[in-house]
Amino acid sequence: MRWRIAAAVALLLLVTAVASAVVLLRGGGPSDPISKAAAPFRYDLTGWEVRHLANRWLYKIGHLFDDGPSLEEENDMLQRYFALAVDVASLEKQLSGGEDESVPSTLEEKRKEQERLENKVEATLEKRLSRVVEDEGLTTSLPLFSQVRFVFPPLDFEFDQPPRVLVISPRDHISLDRAVLLRRDLTSEQVAALEDETAASGVSSLVTNISGIATYPSTVPEYASYEEALETVAHEWLHQYLFFHPLGSHYFDNDTLRTLNETVANIGGRQIADLVQQRFPLPQSDFAAPDGPREEPRIDFKAEMHELRLEVDRLLSERKVGEAEALMEEKRKFLAENGFYIRKINQAYFAFNGLYGDTPASSSLIGPKMVVLQRLSPSLGDFIRSVAGITSEEELDRLLAERAIGSLTPP
Numbered sequence: 001m002r003w004r005i006a007a008a009v010a011l012l013l014l015v016t017a018v019a020s021a022v023v024l025l026r027g028g029g030p031s032d033p034i035s036k037a038a039a040p041f042r043y044d045l046t047g048w049e050v051r052h053l054a055n056r057w058l059y060k061i062g063h064l065f066d067d068g069p070s071l072e073e074e075n076d077m078l079q080r081y082f083a084l085a086v087d088v089a090s091l092e093k094q095l096s097g098g099e100d101e102s103v104p105s106t107l108e109e110k111r112k113e114q115e116r117l118e119n120k121v122e123a124t125l126e127k128r129l130s131r132v133v134e135d136e137g138l139t140t141s142l143p144l145f146s147q148v149r150f151v152f153p154p155l156d157f158e159f160d161q162p163p164r165v166l167v168i169s170p171r172d173h174i175s176l177d178r179a180v181l182l183r184r185d186l187t188s189e190q191v192a193a194l195e196d197e198t199a200a201s202g203v204s205s206l207v208t209n210i211s212g213i214a215t216y217p218s219t220v221p222e223y224a225s226y227e228e229a230l231e232t233v234a235h236e237w238l239h240q241y242l243f244f245h246p247l248g249s250h251y252f253d254n255d256t257l258r259t260l261n262e263t264v265a266n267i268g269g270r271q272i273a274d275l276v277q278q279r280f281p282l283p284q285s286d287f288a289a290p291d292g293p294r295e296e297p298r299i300d301f302k303a304e305m306h307e308l309r310l311e312v313d314r315l316l317s318e319r320k321v322g323e324a325e326a327l328m329e330e331k332r333k334f335l336a337e338n339g340f341y342i343r344k345i346n347q348a349y350f351a352f353n354g355l356y357g358d359t360p361a362s363s364s365l366i367g368p369k370m371v372v373l374q375r376l377s378p379s380l381g382d383f384i385r386s387v388a389g390i391t392s393e394e395e396l397d398r399l400l401a402e403r404a405i406g407s408l409t410p411p
Contacts, residue, residue: 034168034178037197041190043163043181045215052158052217074124075282078226081121084114085224114222118159126155129234132275136381138241153240157218157233162210166194169204169351171325173316175255176351182207195344204347214239226282227273234276235269238384245388255355256366256393263357263370264387271380299338304331306360309350313363316347366393369400376403 069077091107130151133139139149161184168178186194191207198205211232213219218236223229242248242261250257308331315324328345335342342349350361357367370387373396377383390396 033201034166034198034203035180037194038166038180038182041166041182041186041194043183045181048215048219052160069120069124071280077117077120078124078282081114081117082224082226082229084110084117085222088114088222089224122157122159125229125233126157128276128280129230129237129272130155132272132279133237136272136275136379136384138381138384140244152244153216153237155233155237156216157220157236159222160219161221162213162219164191164207165210165352166198167206167208167348167352168198169347171202171204171321171347172319174313174347174350174354176258176355177203179352181213204351206344206346206348206352208349208352212236214243216240227277230273230276231269234272235265238265238268238272241384242388246391247388250391253391255351256364257391258355259357259362259364259366260370260387260390260393260396262355263367264384266356266358267370267374268380268384271374275380295339297339299335299340301335301340302360304335304360306363308345309354309361309363312347312350366396369393369396373400373403376400376406 087110088107091103091110095103095107133151133155138151140152141147141149163184164182164186166178166180166182167176168180169175170177182194186207195205195207211221212235214236218233218240220229220232220236223232239248239261242264243251247257247261247264251261252258308328312324312328315321315327325346328349332342332345353359353361354363356362357364358371359367373387374380374383377386386399387396390399
């Protein structure tokens with residue numbers, strides 16, 4: 001029976017990898033002008049899957065019967081790894097400045113140490129996240145083996161640099177028309193040329209970085225923080241989990257469905273990461289970089305961005321496209337003068353960042369509704385399971401109304 005279960009799980013993993021590739025590769029055909037412009041810079045998603053999917057599971061199978069390190073050893077390893085991430089980032093910055101001849105060799109030494117720890121760190125974070133996800137009841141079972149429950153898709157991620165994304169929105173309203181994955185190594189000149197070429201077709205265009213992507217395994221940057229890494233891994237896993245439920249399988253139907261998905265992943269990812277930190281706190285260590293004095297911000301960034309989004313929506317609804325674009329550029333300069341640098345703010349910027357309904361770049365009510373629903377839910381797992389089954393904002397409203405009524409009913 002064990003080999004049948006293993007075979008079924010392997011098949012499900014293959015389905016997950018193929019599904020993630022299908023989802024992420026959706027876009028225009030080769031004859032489309034935007035696709036033509038982006039073609040030389042496209043990210044090789046298939047190649048990434050081939051390089052990483054098999055390697056990660058071979059490592060896991062090879063260590064299947066290991067006792068594993070103690071909790072204290074795990075914490076020491078995590079602290080060292082994240083401290084190395086700080087060192088590597090600092091050394092890379094020094095290298096670009098060409099100030100010290102010893103930097104290249106030191107940087108190479110630090111990177112090699114990171115590489116030696118990487119698989120173990122990934123496995124440790126996956127194990128900790130999996131235990132919390134299991135506790136929240138976010139498990140599934142196989143047909144004919146209902147008594148066997150497990151986390152699906154299994155937690156699996158790689159520390160790597162995520163690709164960039166070319167975001168396309170119409171100019172006369174804010175909507176995510178296209179998102180094309182691009183190589184990470186584009187120069188600033190290539191980025192500017194691509195944005196100019198695609199914008200010449202009459203759209204709003206932006207090349208932007210992303211903090212992670214739900215390939216399988218997920219792609220997560222080498223963060224210098226335990227908390228950031230946990231949150232991003234949990235966020236991307238939730239996208240994979242939702243794909244096998246109505247909410248995630250309808251991700252590309254419209255902007256509302258995308259916003260529902262991204263908002264659930266944002267809220268759920270933070271909550272899962274918080275629960276992991278409560279259960280597996282990472283003590284301060286000598287490796288950790290000390291916090292320097294922080295200058296208080298001169299402006300309320302969130303309030304400024306949300307006000308800008310609402311005003312841009314208003315101007316575009318009145319067909320004042322030029323005025324809206326001038327306002328966004330004016331605000332970008334104002335933010336830079338006050339310590340918040342954003343390379344470009346346009347309709348594409350808000351189309352992409354506004355998908356996260358609990359952020360100031362969004363003008364949707366989905367974010368506040370989701371926050372309230374999560375607070376009214378008896379557990380995080382209940383919240384995620386409930387929203388996984390919806391496919392519209394109206395269904396979210398009904399679910400919210402049911403929970404609100406339930407909270408008023410005496411036990």
